[in-house]
Amino acid sequence: MKRYGEHRFPGKLFVVEGIDGSGKSTQLALLHQWLQGEGYGVVFSEWNSSPLVRETTKRGKKKQALTPSTFSLIHATDFADRMEHNILPLLKAGAIVLCDRYIYTAFARDVVRGMDRQWVRELYSFAVKPTAAFYFRVPLEVAMKRILDGRNGVKYYEAGMDLGLSEDPEESFGIFQGRILNEYEKMVPEFDLTTVDATLPIEEQQVYMRQIAKAKLAQAKRLRVAP
Amino acid sequence: MRETYAAPLPGMNLAEMSGKLIVIEGTDGVGRSTQIRLLRPWLEQQGRAVLDTAIKRSELAGKGIQQAKEGHTLGRITLSLFYATDFADRLEHEIVPALRAGFVVLTDRYIYSLMARAIVRGADARWIRNAYGFALKPDATFYLRIGVDDLIPRVVFSRGFDYWESGMDIHPSEDMYDSFRKYQTELLTEFERLAKEYNFEVIDASHDVRTVFEHLRAGVARVLSGEPREPLFSVVAPAGESAEAASKKVLEMPGKPTAPISEEPASAAQALTRAVEGDATK
Numbered sequence: 300m301k302r303y304g305e306h307r308f309p310g311k312l313f314v315v316e317g318i319d320g321s322g323k324s325t326q327l328a329l330l331h332q333w334l335q336g337e338g339y340g341v342v343f344s345e346w347n348s349s350p351l352v353r354e355t356t357k358r359g360k361k362k363q364a365l366t367p368s369t370f371s372l373i374h375a376t377d378f379a380d381r382m383e384h385n386i387l388p389l390l391k392a393g394a395i396v397l398c399d400r401y402i403y404t405a406f407a408r409d410v411v412r413g414m415d416r417q418w419v420r421e422l423y424s425f426a427v428k429p430t431a432a433f434y435f436r437v438p439l440e441v442a443m444k445r446i447l448d449g450r451n452g453v454k455y456y457e458a459g460m461d462l463g464l465s466e467d468p469e470e471s472f473g474i475f476q477g478r479i480l481n482e483y484e485k486m487v488p489e490f491d492l493t494t495v496d497a498t499l500p501i502e503e504q505q506v507y508m509r510q511i512a513k514a515k516l517a518q519a520k521r522l523r524v525a526p
Numbered sequence: 527m528r529e530t531y532a533a534p535l536p537g538m539n540l541a542e543m544s545g546k547l548i549v550i551e552g553t554d555g556v557g558r559s560t561q562i563r564l565l566r567p568w569l570e571q572q573g574r575a576v577l578d579t580a581i582k583r584s585e586l587a588g589k590g591i592q593q594a595k596e597g598h599t600l601g602r603i604t605l606s607l608f609y610a611t612d613f614a615d616r617l618e619h620e621i622v623p624a625l626r627a628g629f630v631v632l633t634d635r636y637i638y639s640l641m642a643r644a645i646v647r648g649a650d651a652r653w654i655r656n657a658y659g660f661a662l663k664p665d666a667t668f669y670l671r672i673g674v675d676d677l678i679p680r681v682v683f684s685r686g687f688d689y690w691e692s693g694m695d696i697h698p699s700e701d702m703y704d705s706f707r708k709y710q711t712e713l714l715t716e717f718e719r720l721a722k723e724y725n726f727e728v729i730d731a732s733h734d735v736r737t738v739f740e741h742l743r744a745g746v747a748r749v750l751s752g753e754p755r756e757p758l759f760s761v762v763a764p765a766g767e768s769a770e771a772a773s774k775k776v777l778e779m780p781g782k783p784t785a786p787i788s789e790e791p792a793s794a795a796q797a798l799t800r801a802v803e804g805d806a807t808k
Binding site for chain 2: 300355367369373380382413415417418421422424425
């Protein structure tokens with residue numbers, strides 16, 4: 300079993316991280332478009348999307364039966380399935396893999412839910428280190444406004460309602476996201492995350508992202524798919 | 527005060543768990559569930575409330591694991607983590623509440639089987655140990671020890687070879703027998719290592735059901751009475767003998783004739799009947 304560290308596969312792995320409403324998914328979608336346009340073989344993988352555990356996660360969330368430990372482990376199972384069946388083989392095959400959320404999401408959320416910091420890091424030690432991990436830094440109020448304006452309410456676990464922070468979902472969401480933000484900030488030096496100022500105009504953020512991606516792809520010409 | 531192997535789960539109060547946590551470990555087909563079926567009524571007759579639990583029985587993940595295994599598409603790390611989810615759910619929703627309520631919890635396998643399976647499938651031992659670090663240390667772990675030669679006839683003449691119990695996922699072979707033997711031998715070696723590390727109380731499971739039950743019952747009675755462990759159950763290998771040598775010894779243990787499960791009491795009764803009838807006809 301390989302442990303977390305630089306991979307030697309021909310593919311490249313770019314991941315985006317940040318609190319809800321930081322704009323990371325928008326940025327990843329734009330990067331995806333650009334990479335495809337440049338002729339690369341690109342594959343996208345999203346957090347919590349493995350068909351294998353979908354029913355289990357759904358059952359747990361619906362019945363609000365998930366505890367911090369089972370919440371953590373079911374997401375780790377989901378991630379492991381995508382890692383073993385998707386991300387790793389694709390990196391070996393030379394693809395560019397884009398992940399919307401990666402292990403850092405688990406590190407932030409699970410620790411806020413009270414799981415042991417070292418335990419979670421070791422749990423995910425089978426993950427490969429991304430070529431670049433973009434962290435979209437945004438003040439809590441800005442992200443909150445984006446989320447709460449855009450939809451009708453937040454879901455139970457999304458708002459961290461299981462932690463009993465507040466009876467009011469919006470207030471709970473604010474406290475929960477604030478704590479997650481703190482965890483992300485601590486991880487920037489720990490995991491060498493590439494920070495993007497998520498208050499800048501979308502285009503400016505994208506220019507910065509593409510610059511970094513381009514530099515990382517310089518040595519990866521053979522990834523290019525023939526037109 | 528209960529202990530865990532590493533950091534406990536958030537919100538888990540380790541005090542006030544007055545019940546007893548008793549683990550029955552052993553490989554596939556060794557007779558764990560048969561023994562638990564005998565232990566439970568025996569304990570209940572003494573007025574003890576019993577919860578029995580086993581792998582894959584969690585409300586949350588049991589069904590999901592079953593479905594996933596039917597597909598045979600499970601990655602090794604994924605399978606380990608799915609089992610860990612099932613375990614955590616049962617720990618928090620079954621085992622801990624029962625211990626708080628003063629139950630005797632009999633668990634058919636615990637983290638050790640899950641660790642052995644993962645390690646045999648190439649998982650990093652440190653990684654899997656960390657994953658289960660939140661598990662409660664049991665009051666006792668009884669390991670039903672058997673050699674592969676004694677195990678095979680039991681499996682063949684009861685339920686037959688199973689895909690996963692034969693390790694077909696790691697030793698793909700046309701012959702389930704070869705695969706079973708190879709996989710179970712590896713598993714038993716790993717169990718021996720764990721037996722030493724986690725101080726299992728070893729019971730020779732090559733005997734017939736009743737004899738095994740007598741040993742097990744004596745061990746459980748001792749745990750419930752709070753008496754210290756007897757040297758009889760010690761697993762420490764003789765001085766100068768390595769763990770490998772000790773485990774080899776078990777694997778090479780000559781097959782003892784095993785009486786079929788239900789026949790012993792029945793044949794005793796038949797013998798009695800015969801004797802009585804014999805007298806009557808005289």
